[in-house]
Amino acid sequence: xxxxxxxxxxxxxxxxxxxxxxxxxxxxxxxxxxxxxxxxxxxxxxxxxxxxxxxxxxxxxxxxxxxxxxxxxxxxxxxxxxxxxxxxxxxxxxxxxxxxxxxxxxxxxxxxxxxxxxxxxxxxxxxxxxxxxxxxxxxxxxxxxxxxxxxxxxxxxxxxxxxxxxxxxxxxxxxxxxxxxxxxxxxxxxxxxxxxxxxxxxxx
Numbered sequence: 001x002x003x004x005x006x007x008x009x010x011x012x013x014x015x016x017x018x019x020x021x022x023x024x025x026x027x028x029x030x031x032x033x034x035x036x037x038x039x040x041x042x043x044x045x046x047x048x049x050x051x052x053x054x055x056x057x058x059x060x061x062x063x064x065x066x067x068x069x070x071x072x073x074x075x076x077x078x079x080x081x082x083x084x085x086x087x088x089x090x091x092x093x094x095x096x097x098x099x100x101x102x103x104x105x106x107x108x109x110x111x112x113x114x115x116x117x118x119x120x121x122x123x124x125x126x127x128x129x130x131x132x133x134x135x136x137x138x139x140x141x142x143x144x145x146x147x148x149x150x151x152x153x154x155x156x157x158x159x160x161x162x163x164x165x166x167x168x169x170x171x172x173x174x175x176x177x178x179x180x181x182x183x184x185x186x187x188x189x190x191x192x193x194x195x196x197x198x199x200x201x202x203x204x
Contacts, residue, residue: 028077028078029114030077030078030113030114030115031052031073031077031114033114034055034071034114034115034116034117035050035052035055037114037116037117037120038050038055038057038116042057045058046058046059046060048068049070052073053072053073054070054071054072054073055069055070055071055116056068056069056070056071057069057120059120059123059124059127060127061127061128061133061180062134062180062181062182062184064090064134064182064183064184065090065127065133065134066088066089066090066127067086067087067088067091067096067099067123067126067127068086068087068088069084069085069086069119069120069123070084070085070086070087071083071084071085071116071119072085077115078110078111078112078113078114078115079111079112080111081104081107081108081111081115082107082115082116082119084100084103084104084107084119085100086099086100086103086123088133090133090134090135090136090137091133091136092136092137092140095136099123099126102122103119103122103123106118106119106122107119129156129157130156130157131156131157131158131159131178131179131180131182132154132156132159132178134182134183135178135182135183139154139161142161142163146163146165149165149166149167150163150164150165150166151163151164152164158177159177159178159179159180159182160175160176160177160178161175161176161177161178162174162175162176162192163175163176169195170194170195170196171193171194171195172191172193172194172196173191173192173193173194174189174190174191174192175189175190175192176188176189176190177189177190
């Protein structure tokens with residue numbers, strides 16, 4: 001008798017096939033452009049955090065003149081400006097809050113485009129063009145001491161303070177120069193004018 005061989009067919013489970021791979025969320029081009037700017041233009045030691053959610057860097061002229069800049073992205077970035085936070089060991093909070101608002105205003109000029117570079121350059125310009133950053137609190141103390149005793153004029157780009165002091169009939173005008181690497185280098189004092197007796201002026 002003839003024998004007929006049969007082959008068992010595996011059940012078709014193609015309808016039950018599932019895909020386990022997860023697609024990573026897409027990062028917008030502005031965030032990628034910001035990251036590229038940071039990697040190309042900042043030394044690695046200045047980069048504290050660099051993610052798709054926020055960037056944190058140190059902007060520094062000297063160890064005593066530095067600001068930590070933190071930029072946090074919103075869901076609407078770059079159509080909306082990022083959140084900007086600044087911190088510094090030498091600058092008062094009111095000044096930092098004011099600089100934060102300036103950074104946000106600067107970012108709003110570039111809505112729809114990458115904005116980190118503009119924010120960074122605004123902070124960088126402040127740090128490198130204002131010689132009073134490492135001695136801001138001392139400047140406030142000087143201004144307080146001179147209240148009702150004379151006049152104080154300053155040139156922040158040159159780091160120059162001119163004091164015109166008076167007491168009764170006596171007058172004294174002198175200048176204080178803040179060096180770029182203050183306080184690692186001391187200030188320079190120049191006595192410009194005085195009506196004190198000459199021997200007293202020599203003592204000064």
